[in-house]
Amino acid sequence: MLSIETRERLVRGYERTHDAKMIAQAYGVSEREVYKLAAQMRETGSVEPRTSNCGRKPKLSEEDLKRVDKAIQAQPDITFGELIMNLELDISESRLGRIVREKLGYSLKK
Numbered sequence: 001m002l003s004i005e006t007r008e009r010l011v012r013g014y015e016r017t018h019d020a021k022m023i024a025q026a027y028g029v030s031e032r033e034v035y036k037l038a039a040q041m042r043e044t045g046s047v048e049p050r051t052s053n054c055g056r057k058p059k060l061s062e063e064d065l066k067r068v069d070k071a072i073q074a075q076p077d078i079t080f081g082e083l084i085m086n087l088e089l090d091i092s093e094s095r096l097g098r099i100v101r102e103k104l105g106y107s108l109k110k
Contacts, residue, residue, distance in 0.1 A: 002029070007037055007047035014038050059091050060099060068096075069104050 002010070006027065013023045020034040037047050060068070067087050071078060080093040080100075089096065100106050
């Protein structure tokens with residue numbers, strides 16, 4: 001992955017010469033990368049790596065997580081079913097249990 005500074009130099013070089021092949025060889029990248037970065041600079045004004053917004057969205061927002069945490073602290077023996085009903089969450093009990101363990105760090109008593 002190229003640093004942002006290198007990306008900027010690459011685009012400036014391409015804008016001066018319009019010789020993608022030469023710039024690609026000089027920086028050790030493909031011509032396609034040169035064209036892609038130049039287009040990104042034109043479209044967004046930046047050559048910073050794009051963040052990917054793919055993947056499944058979280059079932060619970062940060063606000064929901066705080067509400068769940070607060071409810072558990074107020075009533076430590078509350079069940080997942082009660083949490084879902086009281087907080088009106090659209091999530092299964094098993095998923096909520098996984099989130100409580102993984103994101104909030106609680107463990108279940110046996």
